[in-house]
Amino acid sequence: MxxxxxxxxxxxxxFHYKENSLGALxxxxxxxxxxxxxxxxxxxxxxxxxxxxxxxxxSTNGSGLIATKDYDEIKQLEIGKEESISLPRDFLxxxxxxxxxxxxxxxxxxxxxxxxxxxxxxxxxFIVLHDETKSTWGKILExxxxxxx
Numbered sequence: 001m002x003x004x005x006x007x008x009x010x011x012x013x014x015f016h017y018k019e020n021s022l023g024a025l026x027x028x029x030x031x032x033x034x035x036x037x038x039x040x041x042x043x044x045x046x047x048x049x050x051x052x053x054x055x056x057x058x059s060t061n062g063s064g065l066i067a068t069k070d071y072d073e074i075k076q077l078e079i080g081k082e083e084s085i086s087l088p089r090d091f092l093x094x095x096x097x098x099x100x101x102x103x104x105x106x107x108x109x110x111x112x113x114x115x116x117x118x119x120x121x122x123x124x125x126f127i128v129l130h131d132e133t134k135s136t137w138g139k140i141l142e143x144x145x146x147x148x149x
Contacts, residue, residue: 009033018059018080020050022094029098036099040088040116041106047071048112050086060085092119 009028017024020038028036039052044067056062056069060077074085088103095101105113 009036018083020052020059020086021079021081021083022086022090023081023083025091025094025099029094033099035102036095037102037104038091039104039106040108041066042108042112043071043074044068045070046112048088048108048116049074050088050091052106054106088116089119 009024016027025036025038027033038050040048041051041054043049049066049071051059051066053059054065054067056064056066056074056077060079062069062074062077066074077085079085091101103116108116
């Protein structure tokens, strides 16, 4: 398999939208960008959401750590242009066949990684491991995911 270079957007997609928003993903599709980088994190009740970092302040109209808030609380927050924090399946459905996703894991547990793998089985999407401790690398390989370094 040959991997050719392509254009990937990171953060705000042309400064029109907040990072990790569906608006930024739609902008990439409209502008025929090949790749979109997103981040996933865990909420306090164990839901995987599309969000960068630990702190809700600065990126949302809320505050506090994402790991201390339940998803029902988090989905009420705005991330700009009347958008809320999304679930990975929303990104996968929007991106399908239009843009490839580079999904960066932010402290995601093994069973949650396997849940993501089930969501992406039928699509050509990639998951990138972000784990400085490297403690979950073996677990990710058990889920049959692509790991890019």
